[in-house]
Amino acid sequence: MRIIMGDLLTGRRILDVPFTAASWSVELNGPGTVSATVDLKDPTVRQLDMWNAAQVGKTFLAAVENDVILEAGPIWARKWERRDGKLTLEARGLWSYFDHxxxxxxxxxxxxxxxxxxxxxxxxxxxxxxxxxxxxxxxxxxxxxxxxxxxxxxxxxxxxxxxxxxxxxxxxxxxxxxxxxxxxxxxxxxxxxxxxxxxxxxxxxxxxxxxGDPRLSSVTEHVIDMSVPASPVDGLSIDESGSKLASLAWASGGRSGDEPLVERHFDTTLIDAGYPLLELVDSSRATVTEPATMRGHAAAAAVNGRLPLSVWAPTLHTGGRGEPRIGDYRVGDYLVFKSKGELFTPDGRHRRRIATMSGSAGNDFIDIGLGASYG
Incomplete structure (x- = not known):
């Protein structure tokens, strides 16, 4: 992995950063991160004049793997430890620039x-x-x-x-x-x-x-077979929550005139399956002024509320066992997990969308956060 830095305003004057530790993450619909630690006791690093070359808000930091730039954006923080001579640079993706x-x-x-x-x-x-x-x-x-x-x-x-x-x-x-x-x-x-x-x-x-229209994803789905001995799946955690289960969903928060705008949607799927009545209130729609739009939010919550919220977080090996390399995955892409004989997950194909990815230098594994899905 390479870490490079350069001028944020132009994208030029690129320098390779000789790091002792580095990590990266990418995030769907938001800024990822790039972090690098350098040893200023190293004469090569001192020649880079890090005080001026890596200025906060002026310099970008980028993580590169297999010649693919994984994430890049402005340095927003740096921490110097005189005792051990280490300087840590913390950057976030370009989206973070527009937070300013x-x-x-x-x-x-x-x-x-x-x-x-x-x-x-x-x-x-x-x-x-x-x-x-x-x-x-x-x-x-x-x-x-x-x-x-x-x-x-x-x-x-x-x-x-x-x-x-x-x-x-x-x-x-x-x-x-x-x-x-x-x-x-x-x-x-x-x-x-x-x-x-x-x-x-x-x-x-x-x-x-x-x-996207509305989604950004590559045409190819990444299929991962968890049942074969050489599976790249090193670990997998699944968090399931019933916090969004609902048959009756309410949406409120906008205003029509001087009155609060409140709409609802009733879905009998869970009740027909023997569940007790469960309700959900979404009061975050302060900017919505059209009843039809508010009803749409309530309907979406009720449809999603038919199934529990499920978050999959696999750790994948990237050391050449037939799986795609780092740089071939992109946030927004779809992973399809083939499951057979697992202790918990049922047999079949489980399709999930990549919401986050992260990794670090010298590590043959990447951690993937798959977007929350229902069921």
Missing amino acids: RTLLPNIGDRPVTNPETGEAEEYANTTLKNLHLGTIGKRIVQQSMTWPGGNLPIVFEDDKPGEHERNYRGVDLSIIGSMLENLTQVIDGPDIAFVPQWAPDRLGIQWLYVS
């Missing part, structure tokens, strides 16, 4: 509110119409790049057709990272990712903004 950017057009030094009336200025608002939700996210990011110092090396997918609309008030000073997350969480919202990759001349890196 507000959703405003480039208004220069003009005020967001009128100095005389105190009313919000319309020129500070962002209105996006008749677009795919992923393209709305794209427009938000592109708008942020018009500010001085905001033009990071990001390339964009083509626009996608859609009929969605978003109106953002500048006076709210919304954080772009949160707005992107909100787009992924609406009903049938798209996956959004900043995928790090080599620049065409390989003298720097860039990030590709991509969105």
